[in-house]
Amino acid sequence: MNVAKRLADVSVLDPEGRSVRLGDLWRELTVVLAFIRHFG
Amino acid sequence: MRDALPEIRRRGAELIIVGNGQPQHATDFRDTEHVESPLYVDPELRAYAAAGLKRGLRSSLSPGVILRGLRAFREGKRQGATMGDPWQQGGVFIIRPGNRVEFSYISEEAGDHPSVEAIISALDKVGRRKSGASRR
Numbered sequence: 001m002n003v004a005k006r007l008a009d010v011s012v013l014d015p016e017g018r019s020v021r022l023g024d025l026w027r028e029l030t031v032v033l034a035f036i037r038h039f040g
Numbered sequence: 041m042r043d044a045l046p047e048i049r050r051r052g053a054e055l056i057i058v059g060n061g062q063p064q065h066a067t068d069f070r071d072t073e074h075v076e077s078p079l080y081v082d083p084e085l086r087a088y089a090a091a092g093l094k095r096g097l098r099s100s101l102s103p104g105v106i107l108r109g110l111r112a113f114r115e116g117k118r119q120g121a122t123m124g125d126p127w128q129q130g131g132v133f134i135i136r137p138g139n140r141v142e143f144s145y146i147s148e149e150a151g152d153h154p155s156v157e158a159i160i161s162a163l164d165k166v167g168r169r170k171s172g173a174s175r176r
Contacts, residue, residue, distance in 0.1 A: 004139035006090040012058055012080035015066040020080060022087060026135045030053040030142075030166060032159055034041055035082075035093055035130040037150060038060055 007033075041132075044156040045077055051163045053134070058082055060128050085128060093146055094129040108151045134162050142166050 008023025025031055041055065048055050055077040059066060066079045082088060088095075132154050134143035143162035145154040 002139060002141050003091055003133060003144065004135045004141045007087060007133075007135075008139055010082075010087045010090050012082045012087055013063050013066075014078075014080055015063050015070055017063040023139070025054075025056055025078070026137060026139075028137055030051075030134065030136045030163070032041075032044075032048055032053055032055045032143075032163070033058065033133045033135055034055065035058050035088060035091060035132070036060075037128060037130045037147075 041153075041156065041159070042073075042075065042077070044159055047156075047160050048163065051160075051167055053163055053166075054078065056080070058087060060085060060088065088128055091131060091133065091146075093131045094148060104152075105150045132159065134159070134166065136166060 004023075004026070009021065011019045011021050014020055022033075026033075041057075045055050057075065057077060058080045059069065060083070061081050062083055063081055066081045069075065070079050085095075129147040129149065130153065131146040132143070133141060133145075135141055142165070143154075143159065145158070147153055
């Protein structure tokens with residue numbers, strides 16, 4: 001399974017605490033998905 | 041990476057940033073850093089794990105990391121209090137609809153990240169592929 005398929009069903013939280021399914025973010029457009037180490 | 045935002049959007053793509061921490065950290069980060077692209081948090085590191093991103097003491101404290109840190113310190117850069125798991129490393133992926141992975145960069149250690157040029161170049165390749173341009 002490629003990394004996008006593995007990530008597609010994982011959910012993250014937006015700054016307001018709402019759950020978002022990662023796969024929905026690239027359903028219709030190309031994304032540059034950058035995981036950063038930390039916010040500090 | 042954020043400097044690349046106009047170039048990313050001009051190519052019809054979006055920059056999505058995922059951080060480790062709580063939603064409040066993302067709100068603070070967005071406000072202090074004036075982040076204009078979508079920002080998310082993965083407090084339990086499930087996405088980081090699914091993406092195969094690296095964790096561990098060794099990747100956070102290798103000689104390269106320490107030397108880069110010393111250089112940055114001499115140049116006056118200071119690390120504020122980190123919010124989130126300090127042992128978690130990052131990475132960058134370019135993903136197209138249909139779960140197509142066009143670019144993958146998994147950081148080995150702190151300070152290790154792809155160049156903006158590499159990202160833009162990969163997006164340009166995606167664009168050429170989508171338009172059916174023939175290989176030269």
